Amino acid sequence: MSELTLKNVGMRYGDTVVLERLNLILDSGTFCAVVGASGAGKSTFLKLLLSELQPTEGSITLGGRPLPQEPGPERGVVYQRYSVFPHLTALENICFGLERTQGNALFGRTWGAKHRVLRTEARDLLEAVGLTAAADRYPGALSGGMQQRLALAQTLALKPELLLLDEPFGALDPGNKQTAHALLKQLWAERGMTVVMVTHDLSEAFTLGTRVLVLDKVREDPHSPERFGASITYDLPVDRSAPLRAASVPPVS
Ligand SMILES: Nc1ncnc2c1ncn2[C@@H]1O[C@H](COP(=O)(O)OP(=O)(O)O)[C@@H](O)[C@H]1O
Ligand SMILES: [Mg+2]
Known part of the structure; x- marks a missing residue:
């Protein structure tokens, strides 16, 4: 294609x-x-x-x-380091990527039912990269390998x-x-x-x-x-x- x-x-x-x-x-x-x-x-x-x-x-x-x-x-990209946002938790990092593609065109945000669907999708992505238990942790508290899996999930959120x-x-x-x-x-x-x-x-x-x-x-x-x-x-x-x-x-x- x-x-x-x-x-x-x-x-x-x-x-x-x-x-x-x-x-x-x-x-x-x-x-x-x-x-x-x-x-x-x-x-x-x-x-x-x-x-x-x-x-x-x-x-x-x-x-x-x-x-x-x-x-x-x-197009999505993952670099050797520093692809994730340090001030957002693992789950929020994924939500951020999803909101960029699915959110309101003006604010890039979602609310209400749409936001709940988006959080479920973000949790599914975290599960896919084996980070369910780390959903509420900040990147600084994750190992290098976990951070890269998070970066991958964040990029994959853009499909x-x-x-x-x-x-x-x-x-x-x-x-x-x-x-x-x-x-x-x-x-x-x-x-x-x-x-x-x-x-x-x-x-x-x-x-x-x-x-x-x-x-x-x-x-x-x-x-x-x-x-x-x-x-x-x-x-x-x-x-x-x-x-x-x-x-x-x-x-x-
Ligand atoms: N913005 C730039 N301005 C000038 N030269 C650059 C710039 N970026 C990379 N280069 C030069 O281009 C060459 C290739 O760099 P790069 O693509 O980073 O190689 P690699 O990723 O294979 O190590 C290197 O010699 C580098 O110094
Ligand atoms: Mg290089």
């Missing part, structure tokens, strides 16, 4: 070329992981998809139409077609990371949204992605490193239906 297409997209900051000649068609429902070295332009790439930056070359379309210049509820994640689990310890991976995978499968997740963790990319893109420079000018930007150097489909096998061992005859 909402295919994401990039045609010859380039991005430069002043004279510094960061991305060049990005061509990509992402089918709706793809879980696309984007990997690359630090400074390769991964966050810049996400900012383009969020319309936080406009490409200096080329065009981006979603569902055949140019990306709206202001990100609406069709985005396109979920953008910038190293969302980069600050989590291995246990929390594994829980968050399983949760994200399940939510992605249930909701059928398109996910673009930036990570510098290759194993995370292949664990979650159905497609893995590598951003890297094809050309390098040692005298002026800002002259060339990164492109998509690998575009790898991940076949989830294939049975897991150890490296092939020749049959014993």
